[in-house]
Amino acid sequence: NDNQDIEMVKGFRIQHLIDSLPMFGGLRIHPSFSSSDGKINAFKNTMKSSIMELGFSGSSGAINLDFSKYSADEIDRVIDSYIGSVLKNVGPDNDIFGTDVNVNSALLLRVRQSYANRTVAGKNLSECFSATDASAKTGQENFTKDANGLSVSLAVEEWGRRRNIDIDSMTVVIQGFGNTGYSAGKILKEHKATIVGIQTNFGSFYNPYGIDLNDFEKQHRAATADKNIESAKKIDSGTFYTIKTDVFISSGYENMIGRESASLLNAKCVVEGADNAVSEDGENILKERGIYIIPDIIASSGGIFFGTAGNRTSKKTGRCRDILEKSLSERISRALDSIERTAHENNLHSKESAVLFAVRNLIKNFG
Structure with a gap:
Protein backbone atom coordinates (compact mmCIF):
# COMPACT_ATOMS: atom_id res chain seq x y z
CA ASN A 1 0.00 0.00 0.00
CA ASP A 2 1.00 3.67 0.07
CA ASN A 3 2.59 3.13 3.51
CA GLN A 4 4.85 0.40 2.10
CA ASP A 5 3.00 -2.27 4.11
CA ILE A 6 2.06 -5.57 2.47
CA GLU A 7 -1.62 -6.51 2.36
CA MET A 8 -3.18 -9.68 1.01
CA VAL A 9 -6.23 -9.02 -1.17
CA LYS A 10 -8.49 -11.79 -2.45
CA GLY A 11 -9.70 -11.79 -6.04
CA PHE A 12 -11.31 -14.30 -8.39
CA ARG A 13 -12.69 -14.82 -11.89
CA ILE A 14 -15.59 -17.23 -12.43
CA GLN A 15 -16.16 -18.60 -15.93
CA HIS A 16 -19.36 -20.45 -16.82
CA LEU A 17 -19.77 -22.88 -19.71
CA ILE A 18 -16.16 -22.65 -20.87
CA ASP A 19 -16.89 -24.88 -23.87
CA SER A 20 -18.79 -21.92 -25.33
CA LEU A 21 -16.28 -19.15 -25.99
CA PRO A 22 -15.82 -16.28 -25.70
CA MET A 23 -17.22 -15.30 -22.31
CA PHE A 24 -18.23 -11.89 -21.01
CA GLY A 25 -18.66 -10.53 -17.50
CA GLY A 26 -18.00 -7.61 -15.23
CA LEU A 27 -15.11 -6.98 -12.87
CA ARG A 28 -16.17 -5.39 -9.59
CA ILE A 29 -14.37 -4.09 -6.52
CA HIS A 30 -16.38 -4.95 -3.42
CA PRO A 31 -15.34 -6.26 0.01
CA SER A 32 -18.07 -8.88 0.44
CA PHE A 33 -18.78 -10.14 -3.08
CA SER A 34 -18.08 -13.87 -2.81
CA SER A 35 -17.16 -16.54 -5.32
CA SER A 36 -20.67 -17.97 -4.79
CA ASP A 37 -22.08 -14.59 -5.83
CA GLY A 38 -19.75 -14.67 -8.81
CA LYS A 39 -21.03 -18.09 -9.88
CA ILE A 40 -24.60 -16.77 -9.85
CA ASN A 41 -23.61 -13.70 -11.87
CA ALA A 42 -21.65 -15.75 -14.40
CA PHE A 43 -24.64 -18.06 -14.88
CA LYS A 44 -26.92 -15.03 -15.17
CA ASN A 45 -24.71 -13.57 -17.91
CA THR A 46 -24.93 -16.86 -19.81
CA MET A 47 -28.73 -16.67 -19.54
CA LYS A 48 -28.74 -13.08 -20.81
CA SER A 49 -26.57 -14.00 -23.76
CA SER A 50 -28.77 -16.99 -24.56
CA ILE A 51 -32.10 -15.19 -24.46
CA MET A 52 -30.68 -12.21 -26.39
CA GLU A 53 -29.16 -14.48 -29.09
CA LEU A 54 -25.57 -13.30 -28.55
CA GLY A 55 -23.71 -16.62 -28.59
CA PHE A 56 -21.51 -15.84 -25.59
CA SER A 57 -21.29 -17.52 -22.21
CA GLY A 58 -20.99 -15.69 -18.92
CA SER A 59 -18.24 -14.81 -16.49
CA SER A 60 -17.85 -12.66 -13.40
CA GLY A 61 -14.98 -11.41 -11.29
CA ALA A 62 -14.21 -9.41 -8.20
CA ILE A 63 -11.46 -7.94 -6.09
CA ASN A 64 -12.42 -8.02 -2.42
CA LEU A 65 -11.55 -4.67 -0.92
CA ASP A 66 -13.36 -1.54 0.22
CA PHE A 67 -12.94 0.88 -2.67
CA SER A 68 -13.46 3.92 -0.43
CA LYS A 69 -10.49 3.11 1.83
CA TYR A 70 -7.76 2.99 -0.81
CA SER A 71 -6.06 5.60 -2.96
CA ALA A 72 -6.25 5.57 -6.76
CA ASP A 73 -2.63 4.41 -6.94
CA GLU A 74 -3.33 1.54 -4.54
CA ILE A 75 -6.38 0.49 -6.57
CA ASP A 76 -4.30 0.53 -9.75
CA ARG A 77 -1.61 -1.66 -8.22
CA VAL A 78 -4.15 -4.18 -6.91
CA ILE A 79 -5.87 -4.40 -10.29
CA ASP A 80 -2.53 -4.81 -12.06
CA SER A 81 -1.72 -7.74 -9.78
CA TYR A 82 -5.18 -9.24 -10.31
CA ILE A 83 -4.97 -9.00 -14.10
CA GLY A 84 -1.52 -10.54 -14.03
CA SER A 85 -2.94 -13.52 -12.11
CA VAL A 86 -5.75 -14.22 -14.61
CA LEU A 87 -3.82 -13.19 -17.71
CA LYS A 88 -3.71 -16.62 -19.36
CA ASN A 89 -7.46 -17.12 -19.02
CA VAL A 90 -8.72 -13.86 -20.51
CA GLY A 91 -8.59 -12.29 -23.94
CA PRO A 92 -10.77 -11.53 -26.97
CA ASP A 93 -11.27 -15.23 -27.69
CA ASN A 94 -11.64 -16.33 -24.07
CA ASP A 95 -13.09 -13.82 -21.63
CA ILE A 96 -13.95 -10.13 -22.13
CA PHE A 97 -14.09 -7.76 -19.16
CA GLY A 98 -16.97 -5.36 -18.61
CA THR A 99 -17.73 -2.68 -16.05
CA ASP A 100 -19.35 -3.48 -12.70
CA VAL A 101 -19.66 -2.11 -9.16
CA ASN A 102 -16.86 0.43 -8.50
CA VAL A 103 -15.22 -0.38 -11.86
CA ASN A 104 -16.35 2.13 -14.43
CA SER A 105 -15.19 2.74 -17.98
CA ALA A 106 -12.43 5.10 -16.86
CA LEU A 107 -10.98 2.54 -14.44
CA LEU A 108 -11.07 -0.23 -17.04
CA LEU A 109 -9.36 2.13 -19.46
CA ARG A 110 -6.52 2.77 -17.01
CA VAL A 111 -5.99 -0.97 -16.64
CA ARG A 112 -6.18 -1.44 -20.41
CA GLN A 113 -3.56 1.22 -20.99
CA SER A 114 -1.23 -0.10 -18.29
CA TYR A 115 -1.15 -3.50 -20.01
CA ALA A 116 -1.21 -2.28 -23.60
CA ASN A 117 2.21 -3.78 -24.33
CA ARG A 118 1.70 -7.15 -22.63
CA THR A 119 0.91 -10.16 -24.77
CA VAL A 120 -0.09 -13.76 -24.17
CA ALA A 121 0.20 -16.24 -27.02
CA GLY A 122 0.76 -13.32 -29.38
CA LYS A 123 -2.45 -11.52 -28.41
CA ASN A 124 -2.48 -8.04 -26.93
CA LEU A 125 -4.19 -7.95 -23.53
CA SER A 126 -5.78 -4.61 -24.34
CA GLU A 127 -8.10 -6.44 -26.73
CA CYS A 128 -9.76 -8.31 -23.87
CA PHE A 129 -11.49 -5.13 -22.76
CA SER A 130 -14.61 -4.06 -24.58
CA ALA A 131 -13.76 -1.32 -27.05
CA THR A 132 -16.87 0.49 -25.89
CA ASP A 133 -15.32 0.71 -22.42
CA ALA A 134 -12.19 2.17 -23.97
CA SER A 135 -14.05 5.01 -25.66
CA ALA A 136 -11.77 7.67 -24.25
CA LYS A 137 -8.86 6.16 -26.16
CA THR A 138 -10.60 5.06 -29.36
CA GLY A 139 -12.89 8.04 -29.83
CA GLN A 140 -15.96 5.80 -29.88
CA GLU A 141 -19.10 6.73 -27.99
CA ASN A 142 -19.30 5.29 -24.50
CA PHE A 143 -22.21 2.89 -24.88
CA THR A 144 -21.86 1.06 -21.62
CA LYS A 145 -22.57 3.68 -18.95
CA ASP A 146 -26.30 3.77 -19.67
CA SER A 300 -30.68 -5.61 -17.73
CA SER A 301 -29.24 -7.17 -20.87
CA GLY A 302 -27.97 -3.90 -22.34
CA GLY A 303 -24.55 -4.15 -20.72
CA ILE A 304 -23.75 -7.58 -22.10
CA PHE A 305 -25.23 -6.63 -25.49
CA PHE A 306 -23.08 -3.54 -25.98
CA GLY A 307 -20.08 -5.25 -24.42
CA THR A 308 -20.25 -8.19 -26.82
CA ALA A 309 -22.35 -7.84 -29.97
CA GLY A 310 -22.19 -4.05 -29.92
CA ASN A 311 -18.43 -4.01 -29.47
CA ARG A 312 -17.79 -6.73 -32.05
CA THR A 313 -19.98 -5.25 -34.77
CA SER A 314 -18.95 -1.64 -34.19
CA LYS A 315 -15.27 -2.55 -34.63
CA LYS A 316 -15.96 -4.51 -37.82
CA THR A 317 -18.52 -2.31 -39.52
CA GLY A 318 -18.43 1.05 -37.76
CA ARG A 319 -22.06 0.67 -36.73
CA CYS A 320 -23.32 3.68 -34.83
CA ARG A 321 -25.40 3.78 -31.70
CA ASP A 322 -28.82 4.18 -33.31
CA ILE A 323 -28.33 0.99 -35.34
CA LEU A 324 -27.19 -0.89 -32.25
CA GLU A 325 -30.16 0.44 -30.27
CA LYS A 326 -32.50 -0.82 -32.99
CA SER A 327 -30.88 -4.26 -32.84
CA LEU A 328 -31.22 -4.33 -29.04
CA SER A 329 -34.87 -3.26 -29.27
CA GLU A 330 -35.62 -6.02 -31.77
CA ARG A 331 -33.91 -8.63 -29.59
CA ILE A 332 -35.88 -7.51 -26.53
CA SER A 333 -39.13 -7.73 -28.51
CA ARG A 334 -38.30 -11.26 -29.70
CA ALA A 335 -37.30 -12.28 -26.18
CA LEU A 336 -40.60 -11.04 -24.74
CA ASP A 337 -42.45 -12.90 -27.50
CA SER A 338 -40.58 -16.07 -26.60
CA ILE A 339 -41.10 -15.92 -22.84
CA GLU A 340 -44.79 -15.06 -23.18
CA ARG A 341 -45.27 -18.00 -25.54
CA THR A 342 -43.30 -20.29 -23.22
CA ALA A 343 -45.29 -19.05 -20.22
CA HIS A 344 -48.59 -19.77 -21.97
CA GLU A 345 -47.51 -23.24 -23.12
CA ASN A 346 -46.20 -24.28 -19.70
CA ASN A 347 -48.47 -22.32 -17.33
CA LEU A 348 -45.52 -20.35 -15.95
CA HIS A 349 -44.92 -16.82 -14.76
CA SER A 350 -42.75 -14.58 -16.95
CA LYS A 351 -39.59 -14.94 -14.85
CA GLU A 352 -39.85 -18.74 -14.77
CA SER A 353 -40.51 -18.93 -18.50
CA ALA A 354 -37.53 -16.67 -19.28
CA VAL A 355 -35.13 -19.07 -17.55
CA LEU A 356 -36.76 -22.09 -19.21
CA PHE A 357 -36.51 -20.52 -22.66
CA ALA A 358 -32.89 -19.44 -22.10
CA VAL A 359 -31.90 -22.96 -20.97
CA ARG A 360 -33.63 -24.48 -24.00
CA ASN A 361 -31.70 -22.09 -26.23
CA LEU A 362 -28.44 -23.17 -24.61
CA ILE A 363 -29.23 -26.84 -25.14
CA LYS A 364 -30.20 -26.20 -28.76
CA ASN A 365 -27.11 -24.14 -29.54
CA PHE A 366 -24.44 -25.94 -27.54
CA GLY A 367 -25.85 -29.40 -26.86
Whole structure:
Protein backbone atom coordinates (compact mmCIF):
# COMPACT_ATOMS: atom_id res chain seq x y z
CA ASN A 1 0.00 0.00 0.00
CA ASP A 2 1.00 3.67 0.07
CA ASN A 3 2.59 3.13 3.51
CA GLN A 4 4.85 0.40 2.10
CA ASP A 5 3.00 -2.27 4.11
CA ILE A 6 2.06 -5.57 2.47
CA GLU A 7 -1.62 -6.51 2.36
CA MET A 8 -3.18 -9.68 1.01
CA VAL A 9 -6.23 -9.02 -1.17
CA LYS A 10 -8.49 -11.79 -2.45
CA GLY A 11 -9.70 -11.79 -6.04
CA PHE A 12 -11.31 -14.30 -8.39
CA ARG A 13 -12.69 -14.82 -11.89
CA ILE A 14 -15.59 -17.23 -12.43
CA GLN A 15 -16.16 -18.60 -15.93
CA HIS A 16 -19.36 -20.45 -16.82
CA LEU A 17 -19.77 -22.88 -19.71
CA ILE A 18 -16.16 -22.65 -20.87
CA ASP A 19 -16.89 -24.88 -23.87
CA SER A 20 -18.79 -21.92 -25.33
CA LEU A 21 -16.28 -19.15 -25.99
CA PRO A 22 -15.82 -16.28 -25.70
CA MET A 23 -17.22 -15.30 -22.31
CA PHE A 24 -18.23 -11.89 -21.01
CA GLY A 25 -18.66 -10.53 -17.50
CA GLY A 26 -18.00 -7.61 -15.23
CA LEU A 27 -15.11 -6.98 -12.87
CA ARG A 28 -16.17 -5.39 -9.59
CA ILE A 29 -14.37 -4.09 -6.52
CA HIS A 30 -16.38 -4.95 -3.42
CA PRO A 31 -15.34 -6.26 0.01
CA SER A 32 -18.07 -8.88 0.44
CA PHE A 33 -18.78 -10.14 -3.08
CA SER A 34 -18.08 -13.87 -2.81
CA SER A 35 -17.16 -16.54 -5.32
CA SER A 36 -20.67 -17.97 -4.79
CA ASP A 37 -22.08 -14.59 -5.83
CA GLY A 38 -19.75 -14.67 -8.81
CA LYS A 39 -21.03 -18.09 -9.88
CA ILE A 40 -24.60 -16.77 -9.85
CA ASN A 41 -23.61 -13.70 -11.87
CA ALA A 42 -21.65 -15.75 -14.40
CA PHE A 43 -24.64 -18.06 -14.88
CA LYS A 44 -26.92 -15.03 -15.17
CA ASN A 45 -24.71 -13.57 -17.91
CA THR A 46 -24.93 -16.86 -19.81
CA MET A 47 -28.73 -16.67 -19.54
CA LYS A 48 -28.74 -13.08 -20.81
CA SER A 49 -26.57 -14.00 -23.76
CA SER A 50 -28.77 -16.99 -24.56
CA ILE A 51 -32.10 -15.19 -24.46
CA MET A 52 -30.68 -12.21 -26.39
CA GLU A 53 -29.16 -14.48 -29.09
CA LEU A 54 -25.57 -13.30 -28.55
CA GLY A 55 -23.71 -16.62 -28.59
CA PHE A 56 -21.51 -15.84 -25.59
CA SER A 57 -21.29 -17.52 -22.21
CA GLY A 58 -20.99 -15.69 -18.92
CA SER A 59 -18.24 -14.81 -16.49
CA SER A 60 -17.85 -12.66 -13.40
CA GLY A 61 -14.98 -11.41 -11.29
CA ALA A 62 -14.21 -9.41 -8.20
CA ILE A 63 -11.46 -7.94 -6.09
CA ASN A 64 -12.42 -8.02 -2.42
CA LEU A 65 -11.55 -4.67 -0.92
CA ASP A 66 -13.36 -1.54 0.22
CA PHE A 67 -12.94 0.88 -2.67
CA SER A 68 -13.46 3.92 -0.43
CA LYS A 69 -10.49 3.11 1.83
CA TYR A 70 -7.76 2.99 -0.81
CA SER A 71 -6.06 5.60 -2.96
CA ALA A 72 -6.25 5.57 -6.76
CA ASP A 73 -2.63 4.41 -6.94
CA GLU A 74 -3.33 1.54 -4.54
CA ILE A 75 -6.38 0.49 -6.57
CA ASP A 76 -4.30 0.53 -9.75
CA ARG A 77 -1.61 -1.66 -8.22
CA VAL A 78 -4.15 -4.18 -6.91
CA ILE A 79 -5.87 -4.40 -10.29
CA ASP A 80 -2.53 -4.81 -12.06
CA SER A 81 -1.72 -7.74 -9.78
CA TYR A 82 -5.18 -9.24 -10.31
CA ILE A 83 -4.97 -9.00 -14.10
CA GLY A 84 -1.52 -10.54 -14.03
CA SER A 85 -2.94 -13.52 -12.11
CA VAL A 86 -5.75 -14.22 -14.61
CA LEU A 87 -3.82 -13.19 -17.71
CA LYS A 88 -3.71 -16.62 -19.36
CA ASN A 89 -7.46 -17.12 -19.02
CA VAL A 90 -8.72 -13.86 -20.51
CA GLY A 91 -8.59 -12.29 -23.94
CA PRO A 92 -10.77 -11.53 -26.97
CA ASP A 93 -11.27 -15.23 -27.69
CA ASN A 94 -11.64 -16.33 -24.07
CA ASP A 95 -13.09 -13.82 -21.63
CA ILE A 96 -13.95 -10.13 -22.13
CA PHE A 97 -14.09 -7.76 -19.16
CA GLY A 98 -16.97 -5.36 -18.61
CA THR A 99 -17.73 -2.68 -16.05
CA ASP A 100 -19.35 -3.48 -12.70
CA VAL A 101 -19.66 -2.11 -9.16
CA ASN A 102 -16.86 0.43 -8.50
CA VAL A 103 -15.22 -0.38 -11.86
CA ASN A 104 -16.35 2.13 -14.43
CA SER A 105 -15.19 2.74 -17.98
CA ALA A 106 -12.43 5.10 -16.86
CA LEU A 107 -10.98 2.54 -14.44
CA LEU A 108 -11.07 -0.23 -17.04
CA LEU A 109 -9.36 2.13 -19.46
CA ARG A 110 -6.52 2.77 -17.01
CA VAL A 111 -5.99 -0.97 -16.64
CA ARG A 112 -6.18 -1.44 -20.41
CA GLN A 113 -3.56 1.22 -20.99
CA SER A 114 -1.23 -0.10 -18.29
CA TYR A 115 -1.15 -3.50 -20.01
CA ALA A 116 -1.21 -2.28 -23.60
CA ASN A 117 2.21 -3.78 -24.33
CA ARG A 118 1.70 -7.15 -22.63
CA THR A 119 0.91 -10.16 -24.77
CA VAL A 120 -0.09 -13.76 -24.17
CA ALA A 121 0.20 -16.24 -27.02
CA GLY A 122 0.76 -13.32 -29.38
CA LYS A 123 -2.45 -11.52 -28.41
CA ASN A 124 -2.48 -8.04 -26.93
CA LEU A 125 -4.19 -7.95 -23.53
CA SER A 126 -5.78 -4.61 -24.34
CA GLU A 127 -8.10 -6.44 -26.73
CA CYS A 128 -9.76 -8.31 -23.87
CA PHE A 129 -11.49 -5.13 -22.76
CA SER A 130 -14.61 -4.06 -24.58
CA ALA A 131 -13.76 -1.32 -27.05
CA THR A 132 -16.87 0.49 -25.89
CA ASP A 133 -15.32 0.71 -22.42
CA ALA A 134 -12.19 2.17 -23.97
CA SER A 135 -14.05 5.01 -25.66
CA ALA A 136 -11.77 7.67 -24.25
CA LYS A 137 -8.86 6.16 -26.16
CA THR A 138 -10.60 5.06 -29.36
CA GLY A 139 -12.89 8.04 -29.83
CA GLN A 140 -15.96 5.80 -29.88
CA GLU A 141 -19.10 6.73 -27.99
CA ASN A 142 -19.30 5.29 -24.50
CA PHE A 143 -22.21 2.89 -24.88
CA THR A 144 -21.86 1.06 -21.62
CA LYS A 145 -22.57 3.68 -18.95
CA ASP A 146 -26.30 3.77 -19.67
CA ALA A 147 -26.60 0.40 -21.45
CA ASN A 148 -28.71 -1.35 -18.81
CA GLY A 149 -30.84 1.75 -18.41
CA LEU A 150 -31.47 1.65 -22.14
CA SER A 151 -32.49 -2.02 -22.12
CA VAL A 152 -34.78 -1.37 -19.13
CA SER A 153 -36.49 1.52 -20.92
CA LEU A 154 -36.86 -0.44 -24.17
CA ALA A 155 -38.39 -3.37 -22.28
CA VAL A 156 -40.81 -1.06 -20.45
CA GLU A 157 -41.95 0.60 -23.67
CA GLU A 158 -42.39 -2.78 -25.38
CA TRP A 159 -44.43 -4.06 -22.41
CA GLY A 160 -46.62 -0.95 -22.65
CA ARG A 161 -47.20 -1.37 -26.39
CA ARG A 162 -48.40 -4.93 -25.85
CA ARG A 163 -50.96 -3.69 -23.32
CA ASN A 164 -52.02 -0.53 -25.16
CA ILE A 165 -50.43 1.73 -22.55
CA ASP A 166 -48.98 4.73 -24.36
CA ILE A 167 -45.65 5.93 -23.03
CA ASP A 168 -46.97 9.49 -22.62
CA SER A 169 -49.67 8.24 -20.23
CA MET A 170 -47.43 5.78 -18.35
CA THR A 171 -46.45 6.29 -14.71
CA VAL A 172 -43.15 4.92 -13.42
CA VAL A 173 -41.56 4.39 -9.99
CA ILE A 174 -37.80 3.83 -9.74
CA GLN A 175 -36.06 2.02 -6.89
CA GLY A 176 -32.33 2.66 -6.99
CA PHE A 177 -30.82 5.77 -8.57
CA GLY A 178 -27.45 4.56 -9.85
CA ASN A 179 -26.51 4.39 -13.52
CA THR A 180 -29.33 2.00 -14.44
CA GLY A 181 -32.13 3.72 -12.52
CA TYR A 182 -31.10 7.23 -13.52
CA SER A 183 -30.54 6.47 -17.21
CA ALA A 184 -33.75 4.42 -17.51
CA GLY A 185 -35.70 7.23 -15.86
CA LYS A 186 -34.07 9.85 -18.05
CA ILE A 187 -34.90 7.96 -21.27
CA LEU A 188 -38.48 7.23 -20.20
CA LYS A 189 -38.93 10.86 -19.12
CA GLU A 190 -37.65 12.05 -22.51
CA HIS A 191 -40.27 9.77 -24.09
CA LYS A 192 -42.96 11.51 -22.00
CA ALA A 193 -43.49 8.96 -19.22
CA THR A 194 -44.22 10.43 -15.76
CA ILE A 195 -41.78 9.48 -12.98
CA VAL A 196 -43.90 9.64 -9.81
CA GLY A 197 -41.58 8.00 -7.26
CA ILE A 198 -37.86 7.48 -6.68
CA GLN A 199 -36.03 5.68 -3.87
CA THR A 200 -32.33 6.34 -3.26
CA ASN A 201 -29.83 5.78 -0.45
CA PHE A 202 -31.01 9.15 0.88
CA GLY A 203 -34.70 8.28 1.14
CA SER A 204 -37.95 7.71 -0.74
CA PHE A 205 -39.63 10.51 -2.69
CA TYR A 206 -43.02 11.05 -4.34
CA ASN A 207 -44.62 13.56 -6.67
CA PRO A 208 -47.89 12.50 -8.38
CA TYR A 209 -47.40 15.20 -11.02
CA GLY A 210 -43.95 13.97 -12.02
CA ILE A 211 -40.41 14.38 -10.70
CA ASP A 212 -37.96 16.52 -12.63
CA LEU A 213 -34.92 14.24 -12.77
CA ASN A 214 -32.40 17.02 -13.32
CA ASP A 215 -33.61 18.92 -10.26
CA PHE A 216 -33.95 15.72 -8.26
CA GLU A 217 -30.38 14.64 -9.03
CA LYS A 218 -29.11 17.93 -7.61
CA GLN A 219 -31.42 18.07 -4.59
CA HIS A 220 -32.08 14.60 -3.16
CA ARG A 221 -28.75 14.22 -1.33
CA ALA A 222 -29.57 17.29 0.74
CA ALA A 223 -32.83 15.83 2.04
CA THR A 224 -33.11 14.96 5.73
CA ALA A 225 -35.58 12.75 7.57
CA ASP A 226 -38.02 15.62 8.07
CA LYS A 227 -37.25 17.74 5.01
CA ASN A 228 -38.83 17.57 1.57
CA ILE A 229 -37.06 18.78 -1.55
CA GLU A 230 -38.42 21.11 -4.20
CA SER A 231 -39.09 18.40 -6.79
CA ALA A 232 -40.69 15.76 -4.53
CA LYS A 233 -42.15 14.98 -1.11
CA LYS A 234 -40.20 12.65 1.15
CA ILE A 235 -42.14 9.55 2.26
CA ASP A 236 -41.35 6.44 4.31
CA SER A 237 -40.18 3.26 2.59
CA GLY A 238 -43.40 1.36 3.32
CA THR A 239 -45.50 4.05 1.66
CA PHE A 240 -43.12 4.08 -1.29
CA TYR A 241 -44.12 0.54 -2.27
CA THR A 242 -47.81 1.47 -2.24
CA ILE A 243 -47.51 4.26 -4.84
CA LYS A 244 -50.02 3.56 -7.60
CA THR A 245 -48.08 3.19 -10.85
CA ASP A 246 -48.01 1.33 -14.13
CA VAL A 247 -44.36 0.29 -13.82
CA PHE A 248 -42.09 -0.29 -10.81
CA ILE A 249 -38.39 -0.49 -11.78
CA SER A 250 -36.18 -2.13 -9.14
CA SER A 251 -32.60 -1.21 -10.05
CA GLY A 252 -30.86 -1.24 -6.69
CA TYR A 253 -29.64 -4.58 -5.36
CA GLU A 254 -30.69 -8.21 -5.37
CA ASN A 255 -33.78 -9.33 -3.41
CA MET A 256 -35.12 -5.81 -2.87
CA ILE A 257 -38.61 -7.06 -3.76
CA GLY A 258 -39.24 -9.66 -1.08
CA ARG A 259 -42.36 -11.09 0.54
CA GLU A 260 -43.41 -7.91 2.36
CA SER A 261 -42.68 -5.41 -0.41
CA ALA A 262 -44.27 -7.64 -3.07
CA SER A 263 -47.45 -7.69 -0.97
CA LEU A 264 -47.49 -3.88 -0.83
CA LEU A 265 -46.75 -3.08 -4.47
CA ASN A 266 -49.45 -1.20 -6.37
CA ALA A 267 -48.04 -1.68 -9.87
CA LYS A 268 -49.04 -3.51 -13.05
CA CYS A 269 -45.48 -4.45 -13.96
CA VAL A 270 -42.24 -4.94 -12.01
CA VAL A 271 -38.96 -4.59 -13.90
CA GLU A 272 -35.78 -6.23 -12.64
CA GLY A 273 -33.30 -3.49 -13.48
CA ALA A 274 -30.87 -5.19 -11.09
CA ASP A 275 -29.99 -8.87 -11.21
CA ASN A 276 -32.25 -10.95 -8.94
CA ALA A 277 -34.11 -7.83 -7.80
CA VAL A 278 -37.16 -9.99 -7.02
CA SER A 279 -36.61 -12.74 -4.45
CA GLU A 280 -38.17 -16.18 -4.79
CA ASP A 281 -40.80 -15.31 -2.16
CA GLY A 282 -41.47 -11.99 -3.86
CA GLU A 283 -41.83 -13.70 -7.22
CA ASN A 284 -44.42 -16.13 -5.85
CA ILE A 285 -46.49 -13.30 -4.38
CA LEU A 286 -46.33 -11.22 -7.57
CA LYS A 287 -47.41 -14.29 -9.52
CA GLU A 288 -50.39 -14.81 -7.19
CA ARG A 289 -51.33 -11.14 -7.52
CA GLY A 290 -51.08 -11.19 -11.32
CA ILE A 291 -48.32 -8.59 -11.48
CA TYR A 292 -46.12 -9.05 -14.55
CA ILE A 293 -42.33 -9.27 -14.10
CA ILE A 294 -39.89 -8.26 -16.83
CA PRO A 295 -36.99 -10.49 -15.74
CA ASP A 296 -33.42 -9.32 -15.31
CA ILE A 297 -32.07 -11.48 -18.13
CA ILE A 298 -34.05 -9.27 -20.51
CA ALA A 299 -34.35 -5.94 -18.68
CA SER A 300 -30.68 -5.61 -17.73
CA SER A 301 -29.24 -7.17 -20.87
CA GLY A 302 -27.97 -3.90 -22.34
CA GLY A 303 -24.55 -4.15 -20.72
CA ILE A 304 -23.75 -7.58 -22.10
CA PHE A 305 -25.23 -6.63 -25.49
CA PHE A 306 -23.08 -3.54 -25.98
CA GLY A 307 -20.08 -5.25 -24.42
CA THR A 308 -20.25 -8.19 -26.82
CA ALA A 309 -22.35 -7.84 -29.97
CA GLY A 310 -22.19 -4.05 -29.92
CA ASN A 311 -18.43 -4.01 -29.47
CA ARG A 312 -17.79 -6.73 -32.05
CA THR A 313 -19.98 -5.25 -34.77
CA SER A 314 -18.95 -1.64 -34.19
CA LYS A 315 -15.27 -2.55 -34.63
CA LYS A 316 -15.96 -4.51 -37.82
CA THR A 317 -18.52 -2.31 -39.52
CA GLY A 318 -18.43 1.05 -37.76
CA ARG A 319 -22.06 0.67 -36.73
CA CYS A 320 -23.32 3.68 -34.83
CA ARG A 321 -25.40 3.78 -31.70
CA ASP A 322 -28.82 4.18 -33.31
CA ILE A 323 -28.33 0.99 -35.34
CA LEU A 324 -27.19 -0.89 -32.25
CA GLU A 325 -30.16 0.44 -30.27
CA LYS A 326 -32.50 -0.82 -32.99
CA SER A 327 -30.88 -4.26 -32.84
CA LEU A 328 -31.22 -4.33 -29.04
CA SER A 329 -34.87 -3.26 -29.27
CA GLU A 330 -35.62 -6.02 -31.77
CA ARG A 331 -33.91 -8.63 -29.59
CA ILE A 332 -35.88 -7.51 -26.53
CA SER A 333 -39.13 -7.73 -28.51
CA ARG A 334 -38.30 -11.26 -29.70
CA ALA A 335 -37.30 -12.28 -26.18
CA LEU A 336 -40.60 -11.04 -24.74
CA ASP A 337 -42.45 -12.90 -27.50
CA SER A 338 -40.58 -16.07 -26.60
CA ILE A 339 -41.10 -15.92 -22.84
CA GLU A 340 -44.79 -15.06 -23.18
CA ARG A 341 -45.27 -18.00 -25.54
CA THR A 342 -43.30 -20.29 -23.22
CA ALA A 343 -45.29 -19.05 -20.22
CA HIS A 344 -48.59 -19.77 -21.97
CA GLU A 345 -47.51 -23.24 -23.12
CA ASN A 346 -46.20 -24.28 -19.70
CA ASN A 347 -48.47 -22.32 -17.33
CA LEU A 348 -45.52 -20.35 -15.95
CA HIS A 349 -44.92 -16.82 -14.76
CA SER A 350 -42.75 -14.58 -16.95
CA LYS A 351 -39.59 -14.94 -14.85
CA GLU A 352 -39.85 -18.74 -14.77
CA SER A 353 -40.51 -18.93 -18.50
CA ALA A 354 -37.53 -16.67 -19.28
CA VAL A 355 -35.13 -19.07 -17.55
CA LEU A 356 -36.76 -22.09 -19.21
CA PHE A 357 -36.51 -20.52 -22.66
CA ALA A 358 -32.89 -19.44 -22.10
CA VAL A 359 -31.90 -22.96 -20.97
CA ARG A 360 -33.63 -24.48 -24.00
CA ASN A 361 -31.70 -22.09 -26.23
CA LEU A 362 -28.44 -23.17 -24.61
CA ILE A 363 -29.23 -26.84 -25.14
CA LYS A 364 -30.20 -26.20 -28.76
CA ASN A 365 -27.11 -24.14 -29.54
CA PHE A 366 -24.44 -25.94 -27.54
CA GLY A 367 -25.85 -29.40 -26.86
